[in-house]
Amino acid sequence: MTIRVSSVRKTFGSHAALDDVSLQIEAGEFFVVLGPSGCGKSTLLRAIAGLEPVDSGEIHLGSTQVAGKGLHQPPEARNVGVVFQSYALWPHMSVRQNVAFPLETAKRSKSYVEGRTNNCLATVELQPFADRKPADLSGGQRQRVALARCLAQGAETVLMDEPLANLDPHLRSAMEEELAEFHKKSGSTTLFITHDQREAMALADKVALMWDGKVLQADTPDMLYDRPVSEKVAGFIGRSTILSAEIARVRETRALVMIGGQAYEVPCSLGTSEGASKIMVRPEHVRTSGDGRGLETVVERVIYRGGYWETNVRIEGQDQLVLVNLGHKAAAGDRLSIAIDGGWVLPD
Numbered sequence: 602m603t604i605r606v607s608s609v610r611k612t613f614g615s616h617a618a619l620d621d622v623s624l625q626i627e628a629g630e631f632f633v634v635l636g637p638s639g640c641g642k643s644t645l646l647r648a649i650a651g652l653e654p655v656d657s658g659e660i661h662l663g664s665t666q667v668a669g670k671g672l673h674q675p676p677e678a679r680n681v682g683v684v685f686q687s688y689a690l691w692p693h694m695s696v697r698q699n700v701a702f703p704l705e706t707a708k709r710s711k712s713y714v715e716g717r718t719n720n721c722l723a724t725v726e727l728q729p730f731a732d733r734k735p736a737d738l739s740g741g742q743r744q745r746v747a748l749a750r751c752l753a754q755g756a757e758t759v760l761m762d763e764p765l766a767n768l769d770p771h772l773r774s775a776m777e778e779e780l781a782e783f784h785k786k787s788g789s790t791t792l793f794i795t796h797d798q799r800e801a802m803a804l805a806d807k808v809a810l811m812w813d814g815k816v817l818q819a820d821t822p823d824m825l826y827d828r829p830v831s832e833k834v835a836g837f838i839g840r841s842t843i844l845s846a847e848i849a850r851v852r853e854t855r856a857l858v859m860i861g862g863q864a865y866e867v868p869c870s871l872g873t874s875e876g877a878s879k880i881m882v883r884p885e886h887v888r889t890s891g892d893g894r895g896l897e898t899v900v901e902r903v904i905y906r907g908g909y910w911e912t913n914v915r916i917e918g919q920d921q922l923v924l925v926n927l928g929h930k931a932a933a934g935d936r937l938s939i940a941i942d943g944g945w946v947l948p949d
């Protein structure tokens with residue numbers, strides 16, 4: 602079921618937690634909302650789930666409008682499953698009872714409840730733990746109970762609010778794989794919230810980057826990384842340097858860019874104009890240059906990252922240090938000649 606959020610606004614006092622947010626999530630998509638703490642991610646999820654009425658704008662689930670002017674469909678009418686960071690399991694019930702509960706309250710037949718509960722427990726490989734209480738499970742197992750319960754509801758739309766945030770890093774990556782598998786098996790439209798960009802990149806078909814109540818960019822993970830729409834997006838996703846440069850010439854999606862007296866060809870969007878501009882350069886776009894035509898830099902800082910040295914170098918006249926990954930250890934004060942091979946002309 603598609604989720605369509607159109608110009609939604611939600612304020613708490615004078616603060617806009619959602620400031621004219623529009624998004625379209627396609628049926629079956631794994632859509633991640635990424636952003637720093639307090640940017641409005643949970644508010645967006647709660648608005649879609651029906652847990653938070655919106656001030657203005659509209660929300661559609663499939664062809665049904667669930668929120669809008671004078672309309673607020675309650676959560677139970679929206680048929681969305683929600684998985685929270687806190688699992689929200691009933692402590693006095695066994696794993697099996699927790700999973701069966703939504704089906705029992707929906708007054709399904711006893712045999713249906715039993716069969717479906719067993720299937721859902723099998724999907725998340727929890728049958729051996731079916732009779733335990735949540736308190737006797739690990740964090741990852743508890744999260745799987747929450748997933749199984751969501752699956753049992755048969756919701757076509759699943760909303761997950763930082764479901765892996767409480768897990769240790771090892772369990773977290775194991776659970777990421779399980780989540781991807783869960784999504785594949787259930788075929789549900791999934792909205793997943795996180796502030797961890799590595800997790801977002803690993804799981805998402807599409808990522809929306811939120812900032813201060815606004816969606817800055819909604820795109821595939823590779824577009825977000827390679828083709829950020831602004832300096833803010835470039836700065837938040839991955840490691841990058843923003844260089845000031847002069848565009849001498851543009852041919853469709855290639856710009857001839859002058860940096861420190863050298864000319865480099867850098868990808869750009871259609872319609873980019875000549876003149877002063879900002880270039881995003883990631884470490885993989887920088888190489889050392891031995892042909893005497895490179896940019897002369899001075900090493901300022903070196904950090905060993907396991908297998909390579911992340912080397913911060915300064916180009917004269919540039920504010921930001923350029924990151925270069927080197928296979929050898931350089932020392933502060935060393936001179937290094939570099940060349941730029943790729944990058945992206947920032948559109949704004």
Ligand SMILES: Nc1ncnc2c1ncn2[C@@H]1O[C@H](COP(=O)(O)OP(=O)(O)OP(=O)(O)O)[C@@H](O)[C@H]1O
Pocket residue numbers: 613616617618636637638639640641642643644645796
């Ligand atoms: N019930 C509320 N009353 C007042 N302010 C609220 C309420 N809920 C959220 N806010 C505020 O709205 C803003 C967005 O909150 P939200 O919980 O959506 O952010 P978030 O991106 O999910 O953050 P986090 O990653 O820390 O959970 C924050 O400034 C928060 O303090």
